[in-house]
């Protein structure tokens with residue numbers, strides 16, 4: 466029996482994109498169970514998800530080999546779990562120092578970048594440069610998030626020599642993929658090395674596949690988008 470990954474809408478569900486890209490890119494087979502993200506408040510989403518997690522948030526990874534409690538209901542927890550179950554895939558960097566840094570970066574993403582997340586929700590098939598420009602000029606907290614992201618990636622690419630954050634593709638790249646999508650949608654200004662990194666991420670087969678499906682699967686909801694309501 467293989468994994469099942471519950472995910473949201475491919476155009477907008479940033480948290481689902483990371484584990485999906487990680488599994489695809491690493492060649493880990495899984496069944497995909499889409500749950501519409503516009504049903505966040507409805508019973509339908511809660512019913513579909515309650516069977517696998519009481520929290521009702523996406524994504525959820527189900528591994529039947531775990532027996533009667535087969536769910537992992539947080540994106541970082543599932544990345545850690547997959548790295549543990551598939552050590553041969555080197556999903557984290559093999560070097561201990563690099564691995565400690567990679568974990569720190571992912572933890573920072575998991576808990577931080579609140580303003581950027583709130584003001585620039587992932588919306589893959591849209592192009593919203595005027596919103597990006599307004600945020601750059603009017604929102605200091607947003608600019609701090611963006612600067613931190615750019616500095617973090619630039620420093621890390623310099624340390625590893627690229628092409629990915631830690632040399633080879635790792636959980637860290639999968640974890641930041643939704644930030645690459647936001648930078649594209651809102652045309653956010655980034656340095657040339659960071660722009661080149663984003664282009665390499667977008668060219669990964671797994672990312673290209675998600676984007677192509679997101680463009681077919683598009684829907685977007687203004688109530689989820691504070692920056693569009695001004």
Ligand SMILES: N[C@@H](CCC(=O)N[C@@H](CS)C(=O)NCC(=O)O)C(=O)O
Nearest residue numbers: 478479480505522523524539540541
């Ligand atoms: N920290 C969680 C975040 C999960 C999350 O907030 N998922 C959103 C979808 S992007 C969700 O399910 N929202 C619905 C809700 O909050 O009820 C993770 O890393 O998996």
